[in-house]
Amino acid sequence: MDPENRLKLSGVHGDDRGMTRLLIAASGTGGHLFPALAVAEAIPESWSIRWLGVPDRLETSLVPETYNLITVQAGGLQGRGLTKLIQLFRLIGAGFAVRQLIRQHRIKAVFTTGGYIAAPAILGARLSGCPVVLHESNAIPGRVTKLFGRFCHVVAVGLPAAAERIPGSRPQMTGTPVRKAFLETQPLPAWVPQGSGPLLVVMGGSQGAVGLNRMVRAVLPNLLQRGCRVVHLTGRNDPDVGGIQHPLLAERPFSDEIPSLLQHADLAISRAGAGSVSELAVCGTPAVLVPFPQAADRHQDANAACAAEFGGAVIVHQHEPEHQALANSLERLLARRLNHGSPLSDPLPLMQDGMKKLAVRQADQDLAALVQALIV
Numbered sequence: 514m515d516p517e518n519r520l521k522l523s524g525v526h527g528d529d530r531g532m533t534r535l536l537i538a539a540s541g542t543g544g545h546l547f548p549a550l551a552v553a554e555a556i557p558e559s560w561s562i563r564w565l566g567v568p569d570r571l572e573t574s575l576v577p578e579t580y581n582l583i584t585v586q587a588g589g590l591q592g593r594g595l596t597k598l599i600q601l602f603r604l605i606g607a608g609f610a611v612r613q614l615i616r617q618h619r620i621k622a623v624f625t626t627g628g629y630i631a632a633p634a635i636l637g638a639r640l641s642g643c644p645v646v647l648h649e650s651n652a653i654p655g656r657v658t659k660l661f662g663r664f665c666h667v668v669a670v671g672l673p674a675a676a677e678r679i680p681g682s683r684p685q686m687t688g689t690p691v692r693k694a695f696l697e698t699q700p701l702p703a704w705v706p707q708g709s710g711p712l713l714v715v716m717g718g719s720q721g722a723v724g725l726n727r728m729v730r731a732v733l734p735n736l737l738q739r740g741c742r743v744v745h746l747t748g749r750n751d752p753d754v755g756g757i758q759h760p761l762l763a764e765r766p767f768s769d770e771i772p773s774l775l776q777h778a779d780l781a782i783s784r785a786g787a788g789s790v791s792e793l794a795v796c797g798t799p800a801v802l803v804p805f806p807q808a809a810d811r812h813q814d815a816n817a818a819c820a821a822e823f824g825g826a827v828i829v830h831q832h833e834p835e836h837q838a839l840a841n842s843l844e845r846l847l848a849r850r851l852n853h854g855s856p857l858s859d860p861l862p863l864m865q866d867g868m869k870k871l872a873v874r875q876a877d878q879d880l881a882a883l884v885q886a887l888i889v
Contacts, residue, residue, distance in 0.1 A: 529561035534618055535884065536643075537580075538565040538625035538634035540572050540587070544788045545626045548650060548671075548876075551690030552624060553580065555881035563618055565611065565634055585610050587629045604632055611637025621888045624880070626650065627658050635661040644887040648880060650689040650787035652815035654679050667883050671787050671876070672819045687880050688873020689791040692772070696795060696874055699773035706761045710740030711779035711850040713843075714798075716771070716789065722748030724831050725803050729782060730757060731834035732843060737761050739851045744774055772796070779861060780846055782839075785817035785828075793820070794872035799864035800826040801842055824867030 535556060539549035553562055564580045566572035567587050576582045585607050611633045614620070623638045623645045625631040631647065635657075638645045649658045650671035662668045663681030670676050671689030705712070713736065717725050726747055733743060737759045745764045747754055754764055768774065775781060775796040783789050785802040793800050802820060804813035820826035827846070829838050849859040873879075 532559060532561040533888065534561045534563065534620050536563045536565055536615065536618075536620045536623045536634070536638075538623060538630045539628070540566045540630035541570050541628055543571065544650060544786050545628045545630075546571055546575060547692060547788055548648065548690040549624070549626045550575070551692060551877040552648075552880045552884070554693070555690075555877040556884070557881075563614075563620065565614070565630060567630055583614060585630075585633060587633050605636070607633035608636030608640065612640040613637075615641045615643050622646070622884050624648070624884050627655050629657065631657045632661055635664055639664050646880065646884050646887065648687070648689075649675050649679065649684070650791070651675065651812040652678075652787075652819050653810045653812040655809065655812075666887055669880060669883060671791060671873075672816065674815060674819055685883065686873075687883070688876035689787055690877035690880065691788070691792050691795050694772040695775075695792055697772075699770070699776055701777045702768075702770045702773055704763060705744055705774070705777075706742040706763055708740060708742050708761060710742050710761070711847055712742045712744070712777060713847070714774045714778040714781045715743065715745040716781065716783040717746060717748045717751070723751055724806075725782075725784065726751050726753065727834045728803070728832065728839050732840045733757055733759075733762065735840070736843065736847075736851075741847065741851060744768075744778075746771075779850060780843075785813040785820070787812075787816055790816050790820055790871070791873075791876075794825065794868050795874055797865045797869045797872070799846070799861050799868060801839070801846070802826045802828050803831055803839075804828070806831050820868065820871055823871045825864050825871055826868070 537549050539545045562580045564576045564582045566582055566584050568584045587607050615637055620643055623634055623643055625634050626648050635645055645665040646667045647662055647665040648669045652672045652674040654675055662679050668679055668684045669687040670684045673686055676684040715729050743762045746768055747764055747766055749766045775798045778798050781798050781800045783800055785804045802817040804817050817828045821828055827842055829842050832838055846860055848857050849855050
């Protein structure tokens with residue numbers, strides 16, 4: 514075996530003899546990890562879960578406290594010529610390593626949320642005859658889903674538009690799971706600015722936040738002057754944090770209280786990752802979606818289009834701060850709530866209804882049921 518593909522185990526080590534054993538393969542970003550964690554919580558306690566991840570990725574800090582984490586080297590097939598050939602051999606080696614893991618731990622089923630780790634997980638399951646459920650959260654499926662979805666027993670999708678874009682399978686629409694906190698009523702955090710004006714929540718996200726943040730800061734002075742309360746989650750790498758000071762503005766790099774913020778927000782400005790769209794939907798939060806322009810296959814544009822088709826969101830493409838697209842959209846959406854006595858109608862209640870139409874609140878339960886059905 515390639516030394517880079519030796520399996521490394523960390524986390525909770527308990528006696529699980531007699532329990533049904535499930536392997537969850539999810540790695541890298543919150544968009545892959547949080548739905549998988551939600552499904553893991555919905556799996557019966559009579560099952561034992563192993564988690565397949567990659568060293569030095571987000572799962573190494575989120576998973577080991579609850580589940581046994583096993584890491585293997587995995588990556589994409591970018592590049593050309595010799596580089597791509599080497600990556601292919603590493604992928605095959607990782608697949609054989611996963612086959613060994615499945616046999617050694619007597620795994621009965623595999624669940625994966627796509628991404629690079631899904632390729633060796635599906636390959637190893639195929640080599641060992643183990644059934645696989647693959648979940649694709651984006652409207653435009655990723656490369657691994659397109660290539661390996663046909664080898665899975667069940668392919669589930671988070672958005673209806675993805676179903677027709679996955680060759681060789683009949684996907685099941687389940688929605689994308691969200692954390693339980695999004696499904697339970699939460700109090701508004703005490704640090705949120707107080708007042709009678711509407712609450713705007715801005716979620717820059719971990720990728721591409723700076724471009725979105727610059728757009729937002731160009732419109733903040735006008736909104737704040739008119740009484741709009743703003744929570745701006747900037748991400749960790751924004752050099753302009755603190756440039757605007759106002760009692761109605763709260764800037765933070767991130768927050769663990771996003772469920773509460775979205776439940777109480779009049780409007781959100783957000784990237785259009787599948788996880789964010791699902792969270793907005795279950796909270797019924799109207800949104801201005803600004804797709805990350807460098808997203809693979811422009812899948813965030815397609816995610817945003819799904820929300821817009823239901824009437825829950827408007828799409829504004831990333832632009833230079835001096836342009837007016839975002840300002841014009843916010844004026845139209847918030848004018849009634851910022852200008853008391855305005856003759857304009859309020860579009861936000863209808864957008865809230867539209868977002869709720871996109872929501873699937875039991876996605877975790879449905880996916881857990883699909884996994885269990887494979888071995889019954």
